[in-house]
Amino acid sequence: MKLIGIxxxxxxFELLTLKAVKEIEGAAYIFIPESKGKSIAxxxxxxxxxxxxxxxxxxxxxxxxxxxxxxxxxxxxxxxxDKTSVFLTLGDPNVYSTFTYTAEEIKKMGGEAYTISGIPSxxxxxxxxxxxxxxKGEKMIVCDSVEGLSLENIDTVVVxxxxxxxxxxxxxxxxxxxxxxxxRCTQKDELILTNRxxxxxxxxxxxxxxxxxx
Amino acid sequence: MKLIGIxxxxxxFELLTLKAVKEIEGAAYIFIPESKGKSIAxxxxxxxxxxxxxxxxxxxxxxxxxxxxxxxxxxxxxxxxDKTSVFLTLGDPNVYSTFTYTAEEIKKMGGEAYTISGIPSxxxxxxxxxxxxxxKGEKMIVCDSVEGLSLENIDTVVVxxxxxxxxxxxxxxxxxxxxxxxxRCTQKDELILTNRxxxxxxxxxxxxxxxxxx
Numbered sequence: 001m002k003l004i005g006i007x008x009x010x011x012x013f014e015l016l017t018l019k020a021v022k023e024i025e026g027a028a029y030i031f032i033p034e035s036k037g038k039s040i041a042x043x044x045x046x047x048x049x050x051x052x053x054x055x056x057x058x059x060x061x062x063x064x065x066x067x068x069x070x071x072x073x074x075x076x077x078x079x080x081x082d083k084t085s086v087f088l089t090l091g092d093p094n095v096y097s098t099f100t101y102t103a104e105e106i107k108k109m110g111g112e113a114y115t116i117s118g119i120p121s122x123x124x125x126x127x128x129x130x131x132x133x134x135x136k137g138e139k140m141i142v143c144d145s146v147e148g149l150s151l152e153n154i155d156t157v158v159v160x161x162x163x164x165x166x167x168x169x170x171x172x173x174x175x176x177x178x179x180x181x182x183x184r185c186t187q188k189d190e191l192i193l194t195n196r197x198x199x200x201x202x203x204x205x206x207x208x209x210x211x212x213x214x
Numbered sequence: 215m216k217l218i219g220i221x222x223x224x225x226x227f228e229l230l231t232l233k234a235v236k237e238i239e240g241a242a243y244i245f246i247p248e249s250k251g252k253s254i255a256x257x258x259x260x261x262x263x264x265x266x267x268x269x270x271x272x273x274x275x276x277x278x279x280x281x282x283x284x285x286x287x288x289x290x291x292x293x294x295x296d297k298t299s300v301f302l303t304l305g306d307p308n309v310y311s312t313f314t315y316t317a318e319e320i321k322k323m324g325g326e327a328y329t330i331s332g333i334p335s336x337x338x339x340x341x342x343x344x345x346x347x348x349x350k351g352e353k354m355i356v357c358d359s360v361e362g363l364s365l366e367n368i369d370t371v372v373v374x375x376x377x378x379x380x381x382x383x384x385x386x387x388x389x390x391x392x393x394x395x396x397x398r399c400t401q402k403d404e405l406i407l408t409n410r411x412x413x414x415x416x417x418x419x420x421x422x423x424x425x426x427x428x
């Protein structure tokens with residue numbers, strides 16, 4: 001059994017790679033994680049998923065336990081058998097992805113797991129705000145929390161989880177970094193904010209902050 | 215005049231996005247940087263560049279001065295006039311890209327410049343070595359030199375320039391990180407090494423090191 005984790009990118013269908021489209025089209029089964037009956041990965045890849053009979057949704061709630069990944073892996077192994085199947089995931093499958101944990105369980109069960117790169121949301125965000133992430137000689141940090149972060153010699157910081165926005169904005173203001181808040185990058189309801197009060201008022205799971213040294 | 219910087223990814227043609235292909239196909243002119251008469255971006259995008267009459271090569275040597283970008287921008291403005299053209303670049307146009315400097319000059323001259331994301335080489339490298347870059351709660355640094363780098367609370371480091379390999383490997387060994395050397399990721403002559411002596415013997419501009427905390 002071979003499972004390929006495919007990054008479908010941040011939101012715009014056209015940010016899928018040619019390879020992603022090819023593998024999805026040729027897959028025995030298409031496994032798609034959903035939470036509370038919703039799946040953004042499905043919504044993104046919809047143009048090539050319509051009329052497909054071989055889609056299997058997997059219930060993977062946010063912040064779930066290792067048991068959930070184990071039972072998902074079990075189901076994937078049972079359904080896919082000796083075939084090659086794909087597992088769709090937002091952004092890239094190697095950056096804060098549920099695929100990582102599913103793949104670990106698949107391998108423990110004797111299956112094979114690989115990945116096909118997708119455009120990570122922070123890469124798309126850089127295009128959206130029109131600000132480069134890295135110029136010659138610069139350094140960047142990608143994280144999901146500013147806890148314990150040292151910004152010595154760092155020029156760009158991407159924070160991919162914005163639950164504690166006030167703390168994050170304070171952190172960057174104290175260190176003289178300017179920041180951009182990007183909600184649902186490349187999706188229909190994309191929103192870019194730079195004003196502190198407006199940022200604090202917005203709440204959306206799919207948002208990130210990109211900060212640059214002034 | 216509108217110039218779109220398009221990331222053609224790390225090497226495999228199939229890692230171009232659908233959007234990149236669409237924009238290249240519709241462009242008035244396709245500007246492609248070359249150095250010493252060679253262009254990797256051209257080689258990658260070749261399957262859709264064959265028989266195109268509107269390709270303009272720009273001589274942009276490695277480590278060139280601001281003057282070179284300025285004269286390239288001038289040429290692009292003159293050739294493209296009021297049309298929308300594209301500029302092809304390796305990986306993503308916002309990560310250590312010559313496009314960043316060209317775009318700055320284009321804007322100074324009154325033109326518009328945007329980017330379309332491409333798969334960065336370090337994202338593709340993660341798929342190639344089968345090791346995730348970021349798991350929940352982890353932090354990553356992307357840099358082109360380990361000079362002045364603090365690894366406190368850092369789990370992954372990507373070094374996108376490997377001129378001083380001995381120094382880089384020492385740096386990671388002293389800090390207990392394991393490392394992977396990836397040459398020409400996703401290209402025909404891709405090579406992945408983990409042995410120090412073998413890494414030191416290889417020399418290639420298009421190589422990187424991905425290090426993970428043990």
